Amino acid sequence: SQQGEEDPQALSIQEGENATMNCSYKTSINNLQWYRQNSGRGLVHLILIRSNEREKHSGRLRVTLDTSKKSSSLLITASRAADTASYFCATLYAWGGGADGLTFGKGTHLIIQP
Amino acid sequence: KAGVTQTPRYLIKTRGQQVTLSCSPISGHRSVSWYQQTPGQGLQFLFEYFSETQRNKGNFPGRFSGRQFSNSRSEMNVSTLELGDSALYLCASSFAQGVAYEQYFGPGTRLTVT
Numbered sequence: 001s002q003q004g005e006e007d008p009q010a011l012s013i014q015e016g017e018n019a020t021m022n023c024s025y026k027t028s029i030n031n032l033q034w035y036r037q038n039s040g041r042g043l044v045h046l047i048l049i050r051s052n053e054r055e056k057h058s059g060r061l062r063v064t065l066d067t068s069k070k071s072s073s074l075l076i077t078a079s080r081a082a083d084t085a086s087y088f089c090a091t092l093y094a095w096g097g098g099a100d101g102l103t104f105g106k107g108t109h110l111i112i113q114p
Numbered sequence: 115k116a117g118v119t120q121t122p123r124y125l126i127k128t129r130g131q132q133v134t135l136s137c138s139p140i141s142g143h144r145s146v147s148w149y150q151q152t153p154g155q156g157l158q159f160l161f162e163y164f165s166e167t168q169r170n171k172g173n174f175p176g177r178f179s180g181r182q183f184s185n186s187r188s189e190m191n192v193s194t195l196e197l198g199d200s201a202l203y204l205c206a207s208s209f210a211q212g213v214a215y216e217q218y219f220g221p222g223t224r225l226t227v228t
Contacts, residue, residue, distance in 0.1 A: 033216065042118070042204060042219035043157075088157065101147060101159025101172055102217065 005105050006089055012111040019076040021108040023089030024069075030092040032065060032072050033102065037086045046074070046087075076110075084112045115140055118207050118220035126226045132193040135223045139186050139207030145169075146188040147217060148180060151202040160203075163188050192225075200227045 007022045023032070031050045035043040047063045049056045049072065056063050062075040076083055086109050090102040119138045127133050139146050147170075148160040159172040163182035180190040186207075192199055202224050206217035 035219075040202060040222075040224075042221045043206075043217075045216040045218065048216050090157075101149070101162060101170055103159070104149075104157035106156045 006087070006108040008108060009106070010109045010111070012113060013079060014113050015079060015081055017079055019079050019083070019110055019112075021074050021087055021110070023072045023074070023105055025072075025089075025091050026070065029067075032092075033090045034061075034063060034072075034074050035088045035090060035104075037088065037107070039085075043088065079110075079112045081112050081114055083110060085110060118205060118218050120203075120205055120220040120223050122223060123221065124224050124226075126228060127195050128228055129195055129197060131195050132191060133195060133225060134189055134191045135203055135205075135225070137188045137190075137205035137207075137220060139188070139205075140218055143207035143209050143218070144186050145208045145210060145215075146182055146186065147206045147208075148188070148190050149204045149206065150174075151204060151222070152198075152200070157204075160190065195227045197227050200225060 005024050013019055029051055031048055033048045034046040036046055037043045047056050047058050049063050049065045051067055060077045065072045086107040088104050088107045090104045118140055121136045137146055145164045147162040149157050150160055151157045160174055161168055161180050162170040166182045177193045182188045202222045204219050204222045206219045208215045208217050
């Protein structure tokens with residue numbers, strides 16, 4: 001079953017604008033990870049944020065985590081055409097110790113218009 | 115450092131046959147996880163191997179099995195293929211055991227069952 005649910009399912013913006021996508025999950029987590037996938041290829045790890053962290057940055061990416069609301073957001077600033085991809089959040093159950101592996105949401109499909 | 119490699123990249127099999135997929139992790143990585151990606155179910159965790167032992171397993175039937183060799187390379191096998199097994203199979207490696215760490219994904223093997 002899906003633990004994380006991304007919102008929106010699809011997002012189309014102009015190049016240079018910021019893109020924000022959200023992820024909600026249902027149960028306590030150990031960490032939350034964001035991945036990017038280009039057109040049915042392998043996933044690329046973007047950021048890992050642990051349950052005791054609230055915000056992390058990596059280049060143009062900013063991830064926040066609100067464990068009280070069981071939600072996370074990924075912000076991509078100054079978007080580029082190369083950012084066009086599907087973005088997934090993945091969670092690890094706090095008690096599972098990895099027993100269920102990473103649980104992925106269905107993803108947000110981001111399209112950057114030139 | 116070379117990335118995760120998967121072979122073959124594409125495969126077409128007939129219902130009832132069996133298939134073996136191969137994954138070579140990043141050098142030095144000892145954990146290999148397998149995922150199935152379909153349009154309907156999204157990304158689902160199959161199993162994880164570390165030091166030649168299956169450490170975690172997802173909710174898949176016994177037709178799905180795997181193994182890991184002493185050089186950390188892994189194979190997964192699907193027996194008695196069904197049409198619903200058509201999917202992109204992704205393998206991911208990480209340095210330490212468990213999926214609490216960032217996963218490095220391969221490009222995937224696209225399996226079509228006819």
